[in-house]
Amino acid sequence: MRRSILVYALGFLSCALLVTLIAAKWSPTGTAPDRDVYYPGTEKIGKNEMRVVALGTGMPSARPKQAAACWLVELGNGDKFLFDIGSGCHERLAAQMIPYDFLDKVFIGHLHVDHMGDLPTFWLGGTTMNRLVPLRIWGPSGGTPELGTKHAMDLMQKMYAWDIGTRSGVIDFRGGVLEINEFAFDGINEVIYDENGVKIRSIPAVHGLDGAVSFILEWNGLTFVYGSDTIPNKWYVEYAAGADLAVHECFLPATLLVTKQGFSPLEALTVGTQGHTSPEQFGKVMSLVEPRLAVGYHFFNDFDTEPEVRDRVRRTYDGPLALATDYMVFNVTKDEIRTRMSVVDEEVWPTPPQKKKIAPDVGSSIAFSKFTISGVMALPEVVGPIYDEINEKYGTDFEPLFKQ
Ligand SMILES: [Zn+2]
């Protein structure tokens, strides 16, 4: 009895001491120390570090919580790469507060809208967000030329003729120039990018049609693999083996595709296992790849779906695992992979241009017709003072285009 009182007393004292030590770190008037989150724009990337940010982890079905596929890879050498640029991801990219001149390389794994739907807004919106360098795109060929990336990009530029026309002669449009790099979809571990110590290889994927690929980025002894969409395939298993971070789709299980997505049982089985990768298949792939961290994405990641997805992955894989949601961040070094969530500023503004802007050639602008001009209300008594205010503030001498 006496001994148990002593044990109890010692236990109480050591707990009190621990509480005192923890409490000593905090102050009622100070700041909360060491919050385990990532605030974009506030952390340097280490010289040997790779930072990966999940900017789109959802599905083709739109929802506020998760954009469609997009992954940002930032390296300690200053290079930044986007892998896929699916619908809804542009806002999340803007929230990273990265100058757009540094965001000039996009690798598209396949041409589904949930993997490239925000390319137009990023491309043309980027010119209003101060990108002054061409946008470089890499993407696969298709089974025919019309199903390849180059054809899609050529048509995209034609489709946005009106948008481009409004900017011609009005803004510095260097950021609107596209550099299109199409590579063979059936290249197996072919190098498609080799600059500044970074190699990116392409391997075929099995998804939709011929013309889907996965990517392997190697830099400084670190390897990032991005699956885009694919069902389990031999190339991923062979060439992603031992990767530091292996991202691969992990679709909703067929059970939830029926109950949550409204699919018929046959649709759920076909889409969930033959067109996409079920959690059990994802787990099997990762048990063969054995990455330092397996990352599953491409499902609605909620309180009531994640447990079932995780349970099913665990039927076939017991290694390190992250089931990604938007704004999950991975800091990868040789010693450690740190996984956190971001806290973003939803009222973010574009960063300033990184180069001096060139005044546009006004002569290249497209004029309104007489018809449209006939509708203008110039309102000189309203607009004049606005010009006066700016001219006075900046020592300029500008005049309105529309006078009467
Ligand atoms: Zn797809």
Ligand SMILES: [Zn+2]
């Ligand atoms: Zn997809």
